[in-house]
Amino acid sequence: xxxxxxxxxxxxxxxxxxxxxxxxxxxxxxxxxxxxxxxxxxxxxxxxxxxxxxxxxxxxxxxxxxxxxxxxxxxxxxxxxxxxxxxxxxxxxxxxxxxxxxxxxxxxxxxxxxxxxxxxxxxxxxxxxxxxxxxxxxxxxxxxxxxxxxxxxxxxxxxxxxxxxxxxxxxxxxxxxxxxxxxxxxxxxxxxxxxxxxxxxxxxxxxxxxxxxxxxxxxxxxxxxxxxxxxxxxxxxxxxxxxxxxxxxxxxxxxxxxxxxxxxxxxxxxxxxxxxxxxxxxxxxxxxxxxxxxxxxxxxxxxxxxxxxxxxxxxxxxxxxxxxxxxxxxxxxxxxxxxxxxxxxxxxxxxxxxxxxxxxxxxxxx
Amino acid sequence: xxxxxxxxxxxxxxxxxxxxxxxxxxxxxxxxxxxxxxxxxxxxxxxxxxxxxxxxxxxxxxxxxxxxxxxxxxxxxxxxxxxxxxxxxxxxxxxxxxxxxxxxxxxxxxxxxxxxxxxxxxxxxxxxxxxxxxxxxxxxxxxxxxxxxxxxxxxxxxxxxxxxxxxxxxxxxxxxxxxxxxxxxxxxxxxxxxxxxxxxxxxxxxxxxxxxxxxxxxxxxxxxxxxxxxxxxxxxxxxxxxxxxxxxxxxxxxxxxxxxxxxxxxxxxxxxxxxxxxxxxxxxxxxxxxxxxxxxxxxxxxxxxxxxxxxxxxxxxxxxxxxxxxxxxxxxxxxxxxxxxxxxxxxxxxxxxxxxxxxxxxxxxx
Numbered sequence: 001x002x003x004x005x006x007x008x009x010x011x012x013x014x015x016x017x018x019x020x021x022x023x024x025x026x027x028x029x030x031x032x033x034x035x036x037x038x039x040x041x042x043x044x045x046x047x048x049x050x051x052x053x054x055x056x057x058x059x060x061x062x063x064x065x066x067x068x069x070x071x072x073x074x075x076x077x078x079x080x081x082x083x084x085x086x087x088x089x090x091x092x093x094x095x096x097x098x099x100x101x102x103x104x105x106x107x108x109x110x111x112x113x114x115x116x117x118x119x120x121x122x123x124x125x126x127x128x129x130x131x132x133x134x135x136x137x138x139x140x141x142x143x144x145x146x147x148x149x150x151x152x153x154x155x156x157x158x159x160x161x162x163x164x165x166x167x168x169x170x171x172x173x174x175x176x177x178x179x180x181x182x183x184x185x186x187x188x189x190x191x192x193x194x195x196x197x198x199x200x201x202x203x204x205x206x207x208x209x210x211x212x213x214x215x216x217x218x219x220x221x222x223x224x225x226x227x228x229x230x231x232x233x234x235x236x237x238x239x240x241x242x243x244x245x246x247x248x249x250x251x252x253x254x255x256x257x258x259x260x261x262x263x264x265x266x267x268x269x270x271x272x273x274x275x276x277x278x279x280x281x282x283x284x285x286x287x288x289x290x291x292x293x294x295x296x297x298x299x300x301x302x303x304x305x306x307x308x309x310x311x312x313x314x315x316x317x318x319x320x321x322x323x324x325x326x327x328x329x330x331x332x333x334x335x336x337x338x339x340x341x342x343x344x345x346x347x348x349x350x351x352x353x354x355x356x357x358x359x360x361x362x363x364x365x366x
Numbered sequence: 367x368x369x370x371x372x373x374x375x376x377x378x379x380x381x382x383x384x385x386x387x388x389x390x391x392x393x394x395x396x397x398x399x400x401x402x403x404x405x406x407x408x409x410x411x412x413x414x415x416x417x418x419x420x421x422x423x424x425x426x427x428x429x430x431x432x433x434x435x436x437x438x439x440x441x442x443x444x445x446x447x448x449x450x451x452x453x454x455x456x457x458x459x460x461x462x463x464x465x466x467x468x469x470x471x472x473x474x475x476x477x478x479x480x481x482x483x484x485x486x487x488x489x490x491x492x493x494x495x496x497x498x499x500x501x502x503x504x505x506x507x508x509x510x511x512x513x514x515x516x517x518x519x520x521x522x523x524x525x526x527x528x529x530x531x532x533x534x535x536x537x538x539x540x541x542x543x544x545x546x547x548x549x550x551x552x553x554x555x556x557x558x559x560x561x562x563x564x565x566x567x568x569x570x571x572x573x574x575x576x577x578x579x580x581x582x583x584x585x586x587x588x589x590x591x592x593x594x595x596x597x598x599x600x601x602x603x604x605x606x607x608x609x610x611x612x613x614x615x616x617x618x619x620x621x622x623x624x625x626x627x628x629x630x631x632x633x634x635x636x637x638x639x640x641x642x643x644x645x646x647x648x649x650x651x652x653x654x655x656x657x658x659x660x661x662x663x664x665x666x667x668x669x670x671x672x673x674x675x676x677x678x679x680x681x682x683x684x685x686x687x688x689x690x691x692x693x694x695x696x697x698x699x700x701x702x703x704x705x706x707x708x709x710x711x712x713x714x715x716x717x718x719x720x721x722x723x724x725x726x727x728x729x730x731x732x
Contacts, residue, residue: 037694085447092517097693120486122690123512123523146489151458157489158524324488327463328403 002222006141007233011161015141017221021168022056022130026063029101032126032163036064039100041091043114047074048106048132052171056105056130068094072113076262079113079147087117101126101163107133108266115145119160129162132171134183135267137221140165142232152322153253159237169218180209181302182267187220189274190227193247196340198223209301244342246325247334248274254319258311264304271303279359281335284345289336313356317349368588372507373599377527381507383587387534388422388496392429395467398492398529402430405466407457409480413440414472414498418537422471434460438479442628445479445513453483467492467529473499474632481511485526495528498537500549501633503590506531508598518688519619535584546575547668548633553586555640556593559613562706564589575667610708612691613700614640620685624677630670637669645725647701650711655702679722683715
């Protein structure tokens with residue numbers, strides 16, 4: 001099992017990664033000063049619940065904890081105000097107090113929703129992230145928790161660091177290919193923004209999604225977490241370098257919002273967003289990344305590599321201007337200087353719209 | 367004008383108190399690095415709006431800020447999920463970004479709701495408290511923000527410190543007597559838990575509510591804020607001494623919840639709660655505060671001094687057990703050791719119910 005300490009400006013907490021990592025939960029809880037009888041509130045979704053809830057519940061009940069579970073629907077739609085409110089209500093009905101602990105057992109949606117409930121229940125209680133997807137390697141580190149608003153994704157939220165991340169890779173065996181692909185986009189992102197050597201490793205070792213298993217999968221998670229953790233350590237509250245993690249997300253979020261959450265997976269939207277960010281980088285810096293044949297590489301994993309023909313570029317631009325990273329309506333995008341090196345750049349609307357239109361026309365031949 | 371620096375573990379911010387303090391807003395905003403054009407979102411209620419909104423708005427517009435206003439209904443009912451969501455929606459529609467500032471112009475309800483919106487809008491933006499009530503001297507310092515849930519008051523919230531508190535006492539001239547009384551209960555509380563000399567001053571100088579004006583009113587606010595600020599400085603997140611501020615609130619919150627918010631003002635409920643806390647203190651410590659004739663003193667200001675005959679004590683006990691300060695269903699009350707000195711004590715249900723019944727029977731003759 002791999003152990004890491006995640007450090008932020010406000011907190012240090014352990015991350016435990018490996019096959020069977022869930023079994024450390026009882027001893028972990030004791031180290032967090034949770035005596036037997038402490039109320040634990042597991043939040044999970046209706047995909048994960050039938051697979052792993054009983055196992056986790058039994059493990060905790062055997063350690064004499066007072067265990068409750070709350071199951072939300074799978075998918076991004078669960079990150080709504082209604083589900084947030086319902087989860088708070090359930091927590092109150094179970095009698096959770098300030099010493100109780102919420103356990104987020106699931107992917108990014110479960111982590112974001114349960115984490116935001118923990119951040120605001122009685123002004124903040126503790127929680128533990130138990131990711132069950134590859135994508136959650138990203139969201140489980142860093143303490144960003146949120147729900148969506150019809151006017152934008154993750155618009156309502158908080159920074160609330162977990163007490164621990166327990167990443168049992170055995171829970172990933174049942175992950176559908178589409179979910180694995182979605183999470184892999186963030187792995188690629190982490191390599192592109194900060195780690196040329198890891199990028200080279202990915203190009204050499206992960207030829208198709210079928211290569212994402214066993215030790216290689218664990219290595220991808222480990223590297224992704226290390227990169228994410230190093231960024232968060234430098235900049236917990238997203239005032240500086242943490243914005244680099246937004247690479248591919250300016251267009252990615254706009255696409256998800258415009259197409260309706262769920263039409264593309266988050267990773268699929270981010271993949272197109274990264275290709276557009278590279279496209280803009282080439283024009284902004286006057287250089288070429290053609291030799292990397294990134295679109296072909298992405299296509300090999302089954303990612304979409306162009307804008308859906310149904311979207312209207314002016315509408316995408318409007319969504320991009322509403323992004324949380326925008327200031328006073330000016331779009332700020334993360335651009336690629338070199339493989340492994342990025343920076344934040346403010347872009348003018350006219351240029352962006354021109355580039356969006358060009359990108360739409362060329363249809364992924366970047 | 368009185369200036370203070372409020373210090374917490376995570377932040378230092380200025381408090382400006384006095385007649386005409388609102389006029390410092392433009393220079394204050396510049397000192398917070400808000401250039402002209404910065405979006406300011408004033409949240410206020412429909413009692414305060416007709417009196418002071420235009421004045422504040424004009425002041426800010428003259429300094430070339432981009433000013434928006436959002437008006438909520440007066441009263442505790444506005445601290446609901448529905449109003450929280452509507453306020454977030456309005457903020458998004460106005461295009462607030464992470465550099466925007468929310469201004470909470472009003473009493474405790476406005477401060478709590480607007481503060482919680484600020485705490486969670488795009489994971490947290492800045493806000494300024496502009497209290498317009500005496501009660502708000504308490505809530506404006508300390509960064510506790512929250513909304514209510516039908517299952518309990520202030521159950522959903524955060525710790526989010528303001529950038530500044532601007533307390534223009536000229537806004538208090540229009541305060542109805544009932545509101546002045548409500549706020550004065552917290553002034554009395556601050557004296558009782560921490561400052562014997564201030565208690566003696568209150569007994570000597572504030573014979574009736576009519577004495578609460580001009581310099582005496584400003585002195586009450588100043589002392590209340592100093593006491594609150596000293597507690598918050600020691601314990602921002604309410605793990606220790608901050609719990610002392612809950613004096614009178616264990617029963618007070620239960621009464622408000624049981625009778626329905628608004629039946630009693632917050633201060634009226636806390637006044638009864640403080641008398642009950644003294645009643646319990648006498649029995650728990652085996653001593654008497656009879657010489658202080660606290661019930662007579664409270665009655666002189668027009669506070670209720672006994673339990674409403676309609677409430678059922680077992681129901682009050684259940685509400686007290688659901689308080690955020692309770693752990694595992696054990697009620698923790700703040701008891702009076704001496705005038706100016708309190709401590710937190712865990713109490714058994716049986717004792718509490720007996721004392722509640724006795725307190726109900728004696729009808730304020732404490």
